[in-house]
Amino acid sequence: MARIGLIAVSDGREHVHRRNTGFIQSTVDAFAAALAAAGHEVVSGGQVATNTTATAAARSVAAAGVDLTVLYYAVWAFPHFTMLAADATPGPLLLVASTDPAEPGLVGMLAAGGALDQIGRTHTRLWGAPGDAGLIEDIGAQARAAAAVAALRGSTFGRFGGRPMGMNTAVANTDQWMRTFGVDVEEIDQYELVRRAESGDLAKEAGRGREWLERYATVHYDGDRLTPELLERQLRLYLAVRDVAAERHLDFSGIKAQPELTEHFATADVAEALLNDPYDWNGPKPVHVTATEADMDGALTMQLLHLITGTPVLFADVRHYHPDRDVWDLCNSGQHATWFAARSDDPAENLAKVHLYPEVFFFPAGGASVQHIAAPGEMTLARLSRLDGEYRLQLMLGQFERFDESTTAELVSRSTPEWPHAFARLDVPAATFLSGFGANHVHAVPGDRRREVRVAAARIGVRLEEWRR
Template sequence: MARIGVISISDGREYVQKDIGDFIAGYEDRLVASLEAAGHEVIRGEEQVTSNTVATAVARRVAARGVDLTVLHYAVWAFPHFTMLAADASPGPLLLLSTIDPAQPGMVGMLAAGGALDQIGREHTRLWGDADDTELIDAIGVRASAAAAVSSLRGSTFGRIGGRPMGMYTAVANTDQWQREFGIDVEEIDQYEIVRRAELADASEKKHAREWLETNANVHYDGKKLTPELLERQIGSYMAMRELIEEWNLDFTGIKGQPELTQYFATMDIAEAFLNDPYDWNGPKAPHVCATEADMDGALTMQLLKGITGTPVLFADVRHYHADRDVWDLCNSGQHATWYAARSDDPAVNLARVHLYPEVFFFPAGGASVHHIAAPGEMTLARLTRLDGKYRMQLMHGEFQEFDDEVNTEMMRRSTPEWPHAWARIHAPAATFLSRFGANHIHAVPGDRRAELRTVCELMGISLDEFTRD
């Protein structure tokens, strides 16, 4: 959830303020209570804004608390220049909120303030309603969650492990553009660091992790492409990534993998899956976005989605369209977080549906492919792509489908059975998708989060390319 600043703007006449102060306080109390009940942290202005100096001082103190969204609250007529001063002291996104009680002209105050902001070109959003209205609180939450996701990018660092994979232009972004537009620095780290550190990783933890996987998941050793030694090498790679993340203070990452590691060391499937998971063999942890093939725009999309939902984010290739079922096969090596197998808070429930199969011929170094079929449910699918160098958010709504074992097996055999699969029904014609989508990788999170992503586009100043059924 987000951190929201609430500042009530009032009338500048002392004798009026004496009569309306309690009225404003009552509405502010209800607003704050509703926002906190929805899970947000609220930073209240220390006093109602009744003068120009108070406007600046209160807004500066609220801004200093690092709020994601500042709500300027109008329960009464408010002097518009107070809004202008408060807005100038509030560097982040602004939302003007009016009550709808006709006893006081709060709506008039909001419109006067909003018009003044329009005149100077200060972007803002306007909402109105009663603090007990859940739709209003949800709308504020959408704005705040999007703002939190966007603001979290600034000052962050992306760790790119390796360079461009197999000639993929869509996996490489301009570091100058990232710094200028999003405030993200990129740290370049060689893949040899994974090899070196994996070999030095604690042997007892590698053994413990292997046994944990053998107990909780379904491990299919074949004595060639998947052995206990190879599985421990993959676990060591995960441990190496944890060290790099901690030492370099990396907020999100990507691993090139192909072709060097996949041909001569081991695949990074275990590392990528469990970095994205909310747990590992040591217990619960925060998901860490890690994109396979060092896909920078993929990782950036995932980081935004994680900022909105707090959940792991799916990463997949758009592998095949099953026209007979109107279902896409979203499938990519072992990249899917195991959480998607059942989306349970209990790792054992998810891992019971996970199979570690020997890697296929693409990856001669071997290791485990982290296979499962994603659990069904409503999904938001998205990807940041670039058109003529400019970012756009390509956005879709859909759901993951569930089929019986016979159908699952038949569909998996058409692609790569050993890899993880999500059967996605996307609410857009296949011809539209294939004609417009600007990458081979796509990302998804549970639920309908299109409203937040539309707001993200607005806040980031990037275009929205939304795919629909029409």
């Protein structure tokens, strides 16, 4: 969860503040307890009733490295205390008013918020009873988004290779990334992955990985496009990316793969799936968000969604629309993390639904594609893209569907059955989506996380383009 700073703002008249102290404290205690019960860490800045304590409390909370600072109004509060605290708090600011009619907390929040508006200090306002579940969830969304944006700034993206197959939407301006998102880009030649993968140092570990996949997934060796040797080559590629990421302190990555690796070495499908998984044969591990085709804006979207949710993020092409079912087939080589097969923390449960098929004619170097049907459930889909050089974040809600076996077989046979599929019903008309979506790649996480994504877009300063039917 998030780290939240909490400062209660009071009346500047000493005799009034003295009268209010107990009421403020009891209200703040209930509010802090509700936040803690929701899993957040609360850093208290105490009560503010003078100019000097307003500045000191805000500086103290900021020094604690909070993701979000909450200024709380249980009573009427002198607005200039908020102004001083806001000036001493460089991070995201949320004003929250208690709605107890016994005291004018709403009045205090509105006076403070109006003063901040006058100087252009960005902030958000919420209100409700201290333990109101809706209020606590709204604050959680604000805090999670703030934490994600803060974590994104100062991070490094590793790009293995360059522009894939002429895809301009996969290449971004590194200056713009630093200015807008605070993300640096480390350029790495794909030969570094080949060199490490062929060195022999990773052979034993790759053999263990192959045995693990053979034990839990269904591997369809054909003696040509997919052999144990080719599968181990793909696993050595996975280990090579992990080693480079650790050595160069890469926070997330993208692998070009096409056409050089896919024609002369092996596909990156297995590597990309496992990098995006929260486990491998050695047990649980951190997700290392990795985009296929070195899609920079795709990787950036995925990393933002991962930082918000903590879950793996789906990467897919928008492959086909079935108008008779109002369902989209989201499918892209072997990129889908195996976690999406069952969305379970137990890799055996996910891999039981995974097939490793010999790669198709697009990729003559061979290797396995990681095939499964994504588990059903509500999903949030998003994509950062550029319109006339400026970033926008396109957002929509969707539902992943799973059909009976015969229907599924018929649907996947219409495109590429060897690749993973997610059948999605989107909360946007097909004509709207196809006329305005800014890329061929889309990204998704489980549940309705639109609140956090909206807040994140506002924090970053990119335009939100949200679609609904």
